[in-house]
Amino acid sequence: MTVVKHNILDDIAVIEISNPPVNAISGDVRNGLLRTIEELSSEKKVKAIVITAPDRTFLAGADIKEFGKNIDAPILSDICDKIENLDKIVVASLHGTPLGGGLEVAMSAHYRIAAPKTKVGLPEVLLGILPGAGGTQRLPRLCGVSMALEMMLTGRHVPVEEAFDNGIIDEIATNNKTVENGIAYAKKLIDKGFTVRPTSKITDKINNSKEVKETIEKVKANALKKYKNLFSPHAIIKSVEEGLNLDFSEGIKNERNLFKECIESPQRKGLIHSFFAERAITKIPELKKGKPSELNKIGVIGGGTMGTGISMAAMNAGFEVIMIEQNQEAIKKALDKIDSTYERNVKLGRMTADQKDQIMELFRADTDMSVLQDRDLIIEAVFENMDIKKEVFIKLSELCNKKCILASNTSYLDVNEIAKVVDDPNRVIGLHFFSPANIMKLLEIVVADKTSDDTVATAFMLAKKMRKVPVRSGVCDGFIGNRILSKYLVGTYHMVEDGASPFHIDKVLREFGCAMGVFQVIDLAGGDIGWATRKRKAPFRHKDDRYVEIADRVCERGWFGQKTSKGYYLYGEGVEFLTPNPEIEIICNDERKRVGINPKTFSNEEILDRYIAAMVYEGTKILQEKIAIRPSDIDVVYTNGYGFPKWRGGPMKYADMIGLDKILSNIQKFSEEDKRFWSPPQLLIDLVSKGANFDSLN
Numbered sequence: 001m002t003v004v005k006h007n008i009l010d011d012i013a014v015i016e017i018s019n020p021p022v023n024a025i026s027g028d029v030r031n032g033l034l035r036t037i038e039e040l041s042s043e044k045k046v047k048a049i050v051i052t053a054p055d056r057t058f059l060a061g062a063d064i065k066e067f068g069k070n071i072d073a074p075i076l077s078d079i080c081d082k083i084e085n086l087d088k089i090v091v092a093s094l095h096g097t098p099l100g101g102g103l104e105v106a107m108s109a110h111y112r113i114a115a116p117k118t119k120v121g122l123p124e125v126l127l128g129i130l131p132g133a134g135g136t137q138r139l140p141r142l143c144g145v146s147m148a149l150e151m152m153l154t155g156r157h158v159p160v161e162e163a164f165d166n167g168i169i170d171e172i173a174t175n176n177k178t179v180e181n182g183i184a185y186a187k188k189l190i191d192k193g194f195t196v197r198p199t200s201k202i203t204d205k206i207n208n209s210k211e212v213k214e215t216i217e218k219v220k221a222n223a224l225k226k227y228k229n230l231f232s233p234h235a236i237i238k239s240v241e242e243g244l245n246l247d248f249s250e251g252i253k254n255e256r257n258l259f260k261e262c263i264e265s266p267q268r269k270g271l272i273h274s275f276f277a278e279r280a281i282t283k284i285p286e287l288k289k290g291k292p293s294e295l296n297k298i299g300v301i302g303g304g305t306m307g308t309g310i311s312m313a314a315m316n317a318g319f320e321v322i323m324i325e326q327n328q329e330a331i332k333k334a335l336d337k338i339d340s341t342y343e344r345n346v347k348l349g350r351m352t353a354d355q356k357d358q359i360m361e362l363f364r365a366d367t368d369m370s371v372l373q374d375r376d377l378i379i380e381a382v383f384e385n386m387d388i389k390k391e392v393f394i395k396l397s398e399l400c401n402k403k404c405i406l407a408s409n410t411s412y413l414d415v416n417e418i419a420k421v422v423d424d425p426n427r428v429i430g431l432h433f434f435s436p437a438n439i440m441k442l443l444e445i446v447v448a449d450k451t452s453d454d455t456v457a458t459a460f461m462l463a464k465k466m467r468k469v470p471v472r473s474g475v476c477d478g479f480i481g482n483r484i485l486s487k488y489l490v491g492t493y494h495m496v497e498d499g500a501s502p503f504h505i506d507k508v509l510r511e512f513g514c515a516m517g518v519f520q521v522i523d524l525a526g527g528d529i530g531w532a533t534r535k536r537k538a539p540f541r542h543k544d545d546r547y548v549e550i551a552d553r554v555c556e557r558g559w560f561g562q563k564t565s566k567g568y569y570l571y572g573e574g575v576e577f578l579t580p581n582p583e584i585e586i587i588c589n590d591e592r593k594r595v596g597i598n599p600k601t602f603s604n605e606e607i608l609d610r611y612i613a614a615m616v617y618e619g620t621k622i623l624q625e626k627i628a629i630r631p632s633d634i635d636v637v638y639t640n641g642y643g644f645p646k647w648r649g650g651p652m653k654y655a656d657m658i659g660l661d662k663i664l665s666n667i668q669k670f671s672e673e674d675k676r677f678w679s680p681p682q683l684l685i686d687l688v689s690k691g692a693n694f695d696s697l698n
C-alpha cells in the first residue's frame, strides 16, 4: 500500500500521507516521505510543497509500536532537516491532532496553516521520551522557551488559537478542507513573494538572555520536585537549555543522544505499555455485541462522599442529576458539599461563576424516590451493607421505568446477589467509582452474570462521556482493585507484626514511586472502612488464616486517620506532613509481644519484594478466575486508581520487567512461612515453566 503519494498542480506539489487510523509516522511513512521530498526537490517547476494527511488527523506522531525495536533508517529527525533545507516553500496543512513527530514535521515546514479545532502538542514526555525529531530545538524558536518547556513537560494539546497567538501556527483556516487550504495558502505565499523560512534560523525568541536563563532555572527547580522520579522531563529541559548554547545542528545531535537515553530507559517501556493498555480496555466481548441506550437523566441514591462525587462527575459530563437523600438535613449537607466544590473551582479560575450556575442547574435533590421514574440510569451509593443495598434495589425495581439501568457503586459486595432482588437483572451493573469520584479517572465496570451486553455498552458510554478510564471486572469480593488491595494489606500487616515499621514500609513505597504509602492511604480512606470490611469478612475467615490485630487496636482507639486527626500519622493545624503517630509503634510492639513474635528487621528490598509479590499473586488469581480479561487491565486499574507509578507500567508489567521467575521464587520462599497466604498460583507456575510472561496474555 502506498502511504505517501503526491500530485503536482501547476507550481504546487501536494503530498498526501495516509496511514490509518491516526497517520502515525511508521517506517513506511518515513520512507515514502523521504522518497517524495527527494523526488520533488529536483522538480524545477515546483515552487511550493504542501504536506497534508487528509484522513482523520494530520500525523499524530511517530509510530509508538516501533519504540524499543531497531528503527530502520531514515530517522524522522533527518527527514525533518531535509524538509527544512528544501529550496522550495514548504507548507504543512494541519487538522486534527498533529502531535509529537507530527508537529515536528510541521515545524520543519516553512509555514503552517491549521483547520479550526486543530490541537497541537509534543506529548512525548507522557511516553517517557523527549521530542526526538527537532522538537526541543524548533518549538522554542517558534513560541519561546517558557511556553515550549511548558508544552513539552505537560504534553498538553494546545488549541489552534493559542498556537496561532504564540507563533506555532501562521494561519487558521476557516474550514476543514486541509488539502485545499494548504494549496490556497501556498499560492498566496508565492503570489506575495514569500520565500523559504527555516525554523532553525528564527532566533529572536531563544536568545540566551537573563530572562530566559531565569525561566529555565525556575522550571528546573520545579521539575526536581514535580518529576523527581522521572527521567524524560529532565532530559527535555537539558536538551532545550544546552541547545541555547549550541549551533542548531549540534543541538539536534544533542537532542538525538538524549532521545536515545530515554528510549533505553525502563520508564519508556512502562509508559508506552500504559498507553496501549489504556487503549485496550474497551476491547471486550460485550462491546462487540451491545448497543448503548440513550442516557440523559441520572439518579444518584445517597449524598455522602461517593454520592456527591458521582453527582458532580455526572453533572460535569452534562447529565441532569436527581439525588435522593433521607431527609432535608442530609440534602443540605450534600448540596453544600457540591456547591463549595464548584465555588472553589471558580475561585481557582477553573470555571466562571456563570458556568458554575449552569452546572448547578443540572442538579436537584429529593427525599422521595418516586421522582426517579423518568431516569435512564440510577447509581446507588448508600452505606456498604448488603441488606440496605437490597432494600434500595427492591424499591428501584418497583418504581423505575423498565429501561432504566440500575447500578451499584459498591466497592466489595456481590453484584449478582444485588441483581437477584430486581425483576430484570439484565439491567443491573456495578459502577465502582473511586473517591473523589469527580476527580479520579478510574471506573470499574462490574459485569454480573446476567448483565446484558447493552447495559455494559451503556456503562462504557457513560464512562466515555464522564472522561473516565473504564475497566471491565467480573464479580468477586473487591473486584480487581480492592481485591488486590486486600491481599497486599494483609501481607503488609504480616510484615508489621513480624517487625517492620509502618513508616518504613510507606517510605519504601513512596521511593518506589507510589503516590502514597499503604498507611497514608488507610488514613486517607478512613480506617473505619477497612475495619467494617474486616468485621464483615470475619465469619468467613478460615481458622488457620493468619490474622493480625494491629489495625483493629488502632481503630478501637477511634483513630480512623485524617477524619479523626489521628491514625498512623498525625493531622491538624501546625502538624508537619507525614508526622508518625508515636503511639503506633507502641501498639505494634504490644501486639508482637501478645502473639509471641520476636521482631526482625526488614530491608527495603524485602519490603518491596513482599508488596509486589502480594499484588502479583492476587492479580494472577484474578486472571485465572477471569475476573480481569487481561493483565494490562489490572495495570490500568492500579496506575489510574491506586497510585501505582505509571512509569513502571503497573504491577503486572513490572512483574514482567523484573522477571516472573523472580516473583515466583519469592512467593515460593514466602510460602515456606505461610502456605495458606502464599501458595503459588497455578497460572504463575505455568507461565514460568513455559518461559512466558503476562504480556503474552494481553
Ligand code: 3H9
Binding pocket: 021, 022, 024, 025, 060, 061, 062, 063, 064, 065, 076, 077, 097, 099, 100, 101, 102, 104, 123, 124, 127, 130, 131, 132, 133, 135, 276, 279, 280
Ligand atoms: C513521537 O512522535 C516521537 C517523536 O518525537 C519522534 C522521535 C524520533 N503510534 O487514542 P485512540 C493508535 S512519540 C501508533 O483510541 P483517539 C491507538 O493505539 C508519539 N499507534 O484515538 C489506537 O489503536 P487501536 C507522539 C497509535 O481519537 C488508535 O490509534 N504522539 C498512535 O481517542 C486510535 O487511538 C502521541 O503521543 C501512535 N502515535 O485519540 C500521540 N497514536 O484502535 C498518541 C494512536 O488499535 N496518540 N495510535 O486501539 C494520541 O494521543 C491519541 O491516539 C490521538 C487520537 C489524540 C492521536
